[in-house]
Amino acid sequence: MILSWFLLALLLIFIAVILIRAALFRAGDHKSGSFAVASDLPAYQPTEAAGRFAELIRCRTIHPEKAGEEWLPNDYSEFVRFRKLLEKFYPLVHQKMKWELVNKHSLLYHWPGQNSEQPLVLMAHYDVVPAEDELWSHSPFSGEIIEDQVWGRGSLDTKCTLFGIMEAAEALLKDGFTPKKDLYLAFGHDEETMGAGAPAIVELLKSRSIRPAMVLDEGGAIIEGVFPGIKQPIAVVGLTEKGLTDIEVMLEGSGGHASTPDRINPLAVMSKVILQLDKKPFPASMPVEVKEMFAVLGKQMPFGLRIVFANLWCFKPLLMAALPLIGREMNALCRTTCVFTIAEASKAANVIPDRVRVVANLRLAATENCDQALAYVSEQALQATSRARQAKDPLKLSVKRLYGHDASPSTSSDSAAYKKLVEVIDSVFKNVLVTPYIMLGASDSRHFCAICDQVLRFSPLKMSKEELRSIHGINERISFDQLGGVVAFYYNLVRGS
Ligand SMILES: [Zn+2]
Structure with missing residues (x-):
């Protein structure tokens, strides 16, 4: 009898502990309200910008697949065309930054800041995966603009981040801005085929004794409706990748x-x-x-x-x-x-x-x-x-x-880079929860772990489940608002770095 009372008391204590812990487990800054993009980009014209973006989408920058151990010969004219468009759209970037081709088609830009210590590297890739034309509602390389959306392969993965970085840099250069720290823009041409572009950039930086304080590449994004009971959009930032x-x-x-x-x-x-x-x-x-x-x-x-x-x-x-x-x-x-x-x-x-x-x-x-x-x-x-x-x-x-x-080394959520990223996300996207996560796919950023301890993976745009599925799938497209958010994000990141 005494034993059963004792067990009952233990059970009640156990339930009380569990309930009290759950009651105390609450966010201090409960995020609510609607999602919004705050942009103080000077003179950003969404329609004109989308026109430039559509031209970049029209370049069929599909890198050849590996056939056995041989790389199939490829005509790189579309890659050359893409780069010529960058020179045309971003003249100040090409005048004021030192830029070079690495491993023939990858791009490395260097924007000297007030201080060359602890540089920031912003990454993207401009190759895309192939697309089966007949399955799409609008041709994948047409760059069609329909109801404030630019259609096409690479619009989300990841010409949009390359575009955002370039638009932001051009706007800041127009303002006469000089970053506090050196900035490198590293754009691979063969990420989708696990090629040698990004590793060659890393080797080049290493040979110049450059050790970035922070590297940011594609990866997580702002997602909605994925976690049970959470209505707010969630920015998932990849601290590592599998x-x-x-x-x-x-x-x-x-x-x-x-x-x-x-x-x-x-x-x-x-x-x-x-x-x-x-x-x-x-x-x-x-x-x-x-x-x-x-x-x-x-x-x-x-x-x-x-x-x-x-x-x-x-x-x-x-x-x-x-x-x-x-x-x-x-x-x-x-x-x-x-x-x-x-x-x-x-x-x-x-x-x-x-x-x-x-x-x-x-x-x-x-x-x-x-x-x-x-x-x-x-x-x-x-x-x-x-x-x-x-x-x-x-x-x-x-x-x-x-x-x-192997899996990449993990960046600490206590690091300066992660805290900086959270701050910039909060400055651009309103009512968004930010959380660490593990990137499940592979990105070029893993190569940078050899020269940097703070490598993060995040694409600054909100994506629905359907949009996430369109990456490497069909009907990939991006809205003017999403594009504007991407540009605003890089603008705030660079301005505050
Ligand atoms: Zn990608």
């Missing part, structure tokens, strides 16, 4: 005619490998960036959800287990993901393949490096194929890495 590796798994056997199949079919065995990795994903963990994100966003959530986020000491295991159900983004933030994207086997319906080849694309959390990921996939493949490898007519298994880079 690594990436492609792993090939191959099974080789003797094949044969489909009329007399062996009991062991290499295709069936390979499907076991795929299912095994599906059933046994990489372990989940909660990285510091996600904890910080929960600390910001959790406080804005309704009371029911705040109970969970205020008491992660108790609910974390439950949250981790429920990750795949919460959503694919949340799942990807907390673990290394592995998905098979290529499968090759027989070319004819009546031929048993003598070789089955699949490729998995893995996005690496900081918890696994490329070698550990390869070891994990190999281990699972070995387990799934053990019988087939020991059969009378055995299959031969090989697992190899085709490509790989």
Whole structure:
């Protein structure tokens, strides 16, 4: 009897602690009100600016894909045309800054400030991914302007940030502005194909002993309706980005005619490998960036959800287990993901393949490096194929890495660069929550981690779910308001640096 009273008392204390913690877990500066872009850009004409932007969109700056180990020959005339337009639209930038081509087509501008210590690097890339014309409502390279929107491939990824940087710099130069610190503008030409442009810029800066205090590239954006119970737009700033590796798994056997199949079919065995990795994903963990994100966003959530986020000491295991159900983004933030994207086997319906080849694309959390990921996939493949490898007519298994880079080092949310970025976001975009996060894709900025401790990934524009899907998809476009916000953001960032 005494024991049950004791247990009941413990339970009541536990519930009280959880509820009190949830009640205290509230944001001091509760953001409400409508989203707005505050711009004090002098003489910015949205229609004229959009006209310039549309001309940049019309350049088909598609970088060639790698074919085997060879780069396909490409005519770079569209890249040259793009650069000529930059010279035409931004004459002061090209007069007052030192600029050069790196690795033939990447661009590096140097704007000397009052002080060459602790420079700022603003990045973008001007290559774009291909687009299937017939699927679009307006041709992807037409640069059509319809109802205050500029249509076209690269309008969001990421000619818009390059444009914003250039418009802001030209406007500031027109005012006779000199930045306090040196500024570098680094525009890659082959980001989408993981090319050598950005690494070459990093090597060049390194050879000149330049160590930037802050690097800003594309990455997070201002998003809405993604987190439960939060109505405000949220600016997610990438403090780090996940690594990436492609792993090939191959099974080789003797094949044969489909009329007399062996009991062991290499295709069936390979499907076991795929299912095994599906059933046994990489372990989940909660990285510091996600904890910080929960600390910001959790406080804005309704009371029911705040109970969970205020008491992660108790609910974390439950949250981790429920990750795949919460959503694919949340799942990807907390673990290394592995998905098979290529499968090759027989070319004819009546031929048993003598070789089955699949490729998995893995996005690496900081918890696994490329070698550990390869070891994990190999281990699972070995387990799934053990019988087939020991059969009378055995299959031969090989697992190899085709490509790989680890997750980037993380920038602290306590850093001067992050605080500066929050300040500039607040100065331009009203009623926006700012939170750290992990960039799930890969960007050129990772190369700059070799020369800078404060690398951030953020594109200053609000994007709907549909707009996010249009990146590398169809009907990519940007509104005049979004473009104006991008320009205003870089204007305030440079002016305050
Ligand atoms: Zn991009």
